[in-house]
Amino acid sequence: xxxxxxxxxxxxxxxxxxxxxxxxxxxxxxxxxxxxxxxxxxxxxxxxxxxxxxxxxxxxxxxxxxxxxxxxxxxxxxxxxxxxxxxxxxxxxxxxxxxxxxxxxxxxxxxxxxxxxxxxxxxxxxxxxxxxxxxxxxxxxxxxxxxxxxxxxxxxxxxxxxxxxxxxxxxxxxxxxxxxxxxxxxxxxxxxxxxxxxxxxxxxxxxxxxxxxxxxxxxxxxxxxxxxxxxxxxxxxxxxxxxxxxxxxxxxxxxxxxxxxxxxxxxxxxxxxxxxxxxxxxxxxxxxxxxxxxxxxxxxxxxxxxxxxxxxxxxxxxxxxxxxx
Amino acid sequence: xxxxxxxxxxxxxxxxxxxxxxxxxxxxxxxxxxxxxxxxxxxxxxxxxxxxxxxxxxxxxxxxxxxxxxxxxxxxxxxxxxxxxxxxxxxxxxxxxxxxxxxxxxxxxxxxxxxxxxxxxxxxxxxxxxxxxxxxxxxxxxxxxxxxxxxxxxxxxxxxxxxxxxxxxxxxxxxxxxxxxxxxxxxxxxxxxxxxxxxxxxxxxxxxxxxxxxxxxxxxxxxxxxxxxxxxxxxxxxxxxxxxxxxxxxxxxxxxxxxxxxxxxxxxxxxxxxxxxxxxxxxxxxxxxxxxxxxxxxxxxxxxxxxxxxxxxxxxxxxxxxxxx
Numbered sequence: 251x252x253x254x255x256x257x258x259x260x261x262x263x264x265x266x267x268x269x270x271x272x273x274x275x276x277x278x279x280x281x282x283x284x285x286x287x288x289x290x291x292x293x294x295x296x297x298x299x300x301x302x303x304x305x306x307x308x309x310x311x312x313x314x315x316x317x318x319x320x321x322x323x324x325x326x327x328x329x330x331x332x333x334x335x336x337x338x339x340x341x342x343x344x345x346x347x348x349x350x351x352x353x354x355x356x357x358x359x360x361x362x363x364x365x366x367x368x369x370x371x372x373x374x375x376x377x378x379x380x381x382x383x384x385x386x387x388x389x390x391x392x393x394x395x396x397x398x399x400x401x402x403x404x405x406x407x408x409x410x411x412x413x414x415x416x417x418x419x420x421x422x423x424x425x426x427x428x429x430x431x432x433x434x435x436x437x438x439x440x441x442x443x444x445x446x447x448x449x450x451x452x453x454x455x456x457x458x459x460x461x462x463x464x465x466x467x468x469x470x471x472x473x474x475x476x477x478x479x480x481x482x483x484x485x486x487x488x489x490x491x492x493x494x495x496x497x498x499x500x501x502x503x504x505x506x507x508x509x510x511x512x513x514x515x516x517x518x519x520x521x522x523x524x525x526x527x528x529x530x531x532x533x534x535x536x537x538x539x540x541x542x543x544x545x546x547x548x549x550x551x552x553x554x555x556x557x558x559x560x561x562x563x564x565x566x567x568x569x570x571x572x573x574x575x
Numbered sequence: 576x577x578x579x580x581x582x583x584x585x586x587x588x589x590x591x592x593x594x595x596x597x598x599x600x601x602x603x604x605x606x607x608x609x610x611x612x613x614x615x616x617x618x619x620x621x622x623x624x625x626x627x628x629x630x631x632x633x634x635x636x637x638x639x640x641x642x643x644x645x646x647x648x649x650x651x652x653x654x655x656x657x658x659x660x661x662x663x664x665x666x667x668x669x670x671x672x673x674x675x676x677x678x679x680x681x682x683x684x685x686x687x688x689x690x691x692x693x694x695x696x697x698x699x700x701x702x703x704x705x706x707x708x709x710x711x712x713x714x715x716x717x718x719x720x721x722x723x724x725x726x727x728x729x730x731x732x733x734x735x736x737x738x739x740x741x742x743x744x745x746x747x748x749x750x751x752x753x754x755x756x757x758x759x760x761x762x763x764x765x766x767x768x769x770x771x772x773x774x775x776x777x778x779x780x781x782x783x784x785x786x787x788x789x790x791x792x793x794x795x796x797x798x799x800x801x802x803x804x805x806x807x808x809x810x811x812x813x814x815x816x817x818x819x820x821x822x823x824x825x826x827x828x829x830x831x832x833x834x835x836x837x838x839x840x841x842x843x844x845x846x847x848x849x850x851x852x853x854x855x856x857x858x859x860x861x862x863x864x865x866x867x868x869x870x871x872x873x874x875x876x877x878x879x880x881x882x883x884x885x886x887x888x889x890x891x892x893x894x895x896x897x898x899x900x
Contacts, residue, residue: 286881293879307632381880508874515873515880516860522884523891524853531848535841548840549833554618555706555840556611559847566848 256284260291263389268363271390275365278382289382292389299331299388300498303397303413305438310421311445315481315490316398320356322487323394330356331387331395332364335380335409363387378525380409381518407438411517415497417490419443420459422451439474441493447478447486472500527563534566541566581609585616588714593688596715600690603707614707617714624656624713625823628722628738630763635746636770640806640815641723645681647812648719655681656712656720657689660705660734688712703850705734706843732763736842740822742815744768745784747776764799766818772803772811797825852888859891866891 253259253270262270277285302319306312316332323330356362365387367379380397387395399409410416418439444455456476463473475493479486501507535541544561547553553561578584578595587595602610627644631637641657648655681687690712692704705722712720724734735741743764769780781801788798800818804811826832860866869886872878 290879290881294876297876511874512870515883516857516870518880519860519870519873519883519887520853520856522880523856523888524849526884526888527852528845528849531845532841535844545837545841545844548844549836551619551622554615555843555847556615558840558844559851562844563848563851 256287257291259284259288260389263288263292263386264295264391266391268360268390271363271386274386275383278379278386279367289385292385296385296388299384299392299395300415300494301384301388301395301397301413302494303399303410303416304419305399305410305416306419306443306445307421310419311481312398312419315419315443315445315479315487316396317355318479318481318484318487319396319491320362321484322491324356324359324361328393329361329391330363331384331390331392332362333380333383333387333395333397334364334366335397335399363390363392378521380412381521384412408517408521410438411514414501415440415494417441417443417494419445420455421446422449422455440472440497441490442474442476443479443486443490444476445479445481448480448483452478471504471506472497531562531566534562538565581612582616584609584613585714588613588617588711589620589716591716593685593715596688596711599711600708603704603711604692614710617710621710621713624709624717624720625740625819626709626713626720626722626738627819628724628735628741629744630724630735630741631744631768631770632746635744636806637723637744640744640768640770640804640812641721642680643804643806643809643812644721644816645687646809647816649681649684649686653718654686654716655688656709656715656717657687658705658708658712658720658722659689659691660722660724688715688717703846705737706846709737733842733846735763736839739826740765740819742766742768742819744770745780746771747774747780765797765822766815767799767801768804768811768815769801770804770806773805773808777803796829796831797822856887856891859887 253262259270259274263274274285274288278289304312304316304319313334316334320330320332356364365383367383384395384397397409397413416438418441420442422444442459444452444459446452456478459476475496477486477490477493479490481487501510504510535545541562544553544558548555548558578587584595584599588599599610599613603614629637629641629644638659641659645655645657681689690708692708709720709722722734722738741763743766745767747769767784769777769784771777781803784801800821802811802815802818804815806812826835829835860870866887869878869883873880873883
């Protein structure tokens with residue numbers, strides 16, 4: 251499984267070698283030299299998969315819904331890649347409980363590739379890793395790539411920017427409807443799902459969403475539909491799939507299509523730069539005498555953080571501006 | 576309320592001029608020139624307030640608990656600053672429903688200063704703004720600064736790194752205990768609160784937490800205590816305050832004290848640099864012909880994002896490395 255060159259590794263992945271793809275993902279996880287070169291060789295072959303982000307609060311039944319969507323697309327004969335993201339620990343770099351049990355039924359389906367991803371720390375690395383792995387799943391020839399994230403914080407918002415279509419899953423009766431809606435999800439959702447729609451309060455949740463949509467200052471060209479599902483009983487999944495399809499048609503015909511794609515590209519570029527610079531600065535602060543002294547001076551309040559940041563930017567970044575392997 | 580110089584504005588704030596402080600916070604919000612200079616002049620006068628972060632899932636009763644802590648510290652005659660952070664919309668830059676109703680009882684108390692903060696977008700700006708405002712609240716002479724955040728994602732984790740003591744609020748019976756614990760909170764908590772401890776399942780939540788603590792690979796020098804509260808009835812708040820106090824003593828006597836302070840300073844420096852570089856890159860991608868062409872090329876998959884990021888770093892950052900006004 252060693253390849254003579256990144257181009258050879260990319261060719262194997264494009265030819266359907268799943269082990270080569272899994273190996274590349276591990277190398278990307280560990281930021282091993284050469285991984286980015288392989289990814290770059292794959293990049294021209296990406297852009298064919300339909301990328302669907304699925305997010306929502308813990309307990310909303312996202313994993314079950316994701317499993318149902320996998321089943322739905324498999325019945326249509328499509329190949330499905332899944333990226334399950336755990337924004338877990340900033341310290342241990344891994345999830346305590348990483349596996350999504352309900353997806354295990356697809357573990358032996360050669361047309362379903364499931365990958366878990368834990369956070370890479372606080373440097374924006376999670377959205378970089380997400381982007382990287384989505385590119386690999388795309389290049390592997392999956393027709394659909396599902397990205398499932400835990401929670402609705404800024405990290406999830408960054409992650410779902412990778413997706414063509416973002417599905418936000420709510421659940422009635424948790425008592426935090428309004429707080430969840432505050433957390434930015436109203437504006438990242440292309441489609442709302444009210445899951446567990448057989449529970450009391452489903453009508454109220456749908457009504458709350460409709461009410462908030464009318465409050466939005468700017469009426470967008472796409473009004474996110476609200477789909478009711480009971481994922482545990484596989485109800486409403488076809489409706490959801492139809493809305494995803496309708497959103498895909500919107501994306502390819504909308505006058506905002508190019509702007510959306512460009513915003514996404516600019517976001518990806520900015521994220522890579524921020525991460526690279528953040529790593530350079532961290533390394534400089536930790537591994538040089540000048541950097542360590544600067545940290546001590548800020549801690550003692552002899553130097554303020556703004557001046558220190560200016561110094562770190564000037565000193566650290568020119569020394570290590572290499573993003574490419 | 577206009578000051579001849581940043582030093583004059585800082586002097587007014589240090590002398591207790593609340594309107595000058597509020598004005599500085601608005602200027603910081605809008606990133607108005609001169610605001611950072613005033614902040615820098617305040618910086619040597621910071622470091623006296625006890626900074627307490629309070630985080631947890633929506634619906635856990637954090638706001639009520641925060642209000643109870645304010646009441647507790649007020650009874651002790653302490654001055655309290657509060658920063659309520661809404662990591663809300665990446666687009667509108669503001670929370671839909673920003674006010675914490677339960678804190679309103681302190682609106683007329685001159686010894687309580689409450690400030691709301693919404694997200695500044697995806698560039699790490701939220702933790703910068705948090706740091707900035709905590710510095711102002713600290714310089715104003717507040718004995719305690721409470722930072723309350725919504726949720727437990729990466730953004731909240733970044734925010735609570737500003738705090739001396741981080742309180743993570745859980746609630747029994749939401750059915751998402753394990754998922755919440757996955758989200759990195761085990762390792763950021765200095766103190767756990769099981770709020771609504773009169774509900775069924777409180778014992779199980781406490782037991783789950785204890786079990787997970789024993790699973791942690793590295794036994795830390797501080798084992799986060801677990802405090803039960805019923806904030807709505809003001810029960811357990813004195814216990815929580817005592818544990819916060821005990822943690823404060825630990826912080827000043829622990830052999831890891833200096834390392835903790837230095838890690839925090841390094842994190843703040845790195846965050847400022849990342850944000851500044853991110854803004855430079857975004858501006859360059861948006862406002863220059865070369866930047867716009869690069870985005871178009873990435874969108875068309877003629878250039879891969881890694882090469883584009885390298886180009887953006889090389890082109891954009893040297894043109895605008897100014898962090899200071």
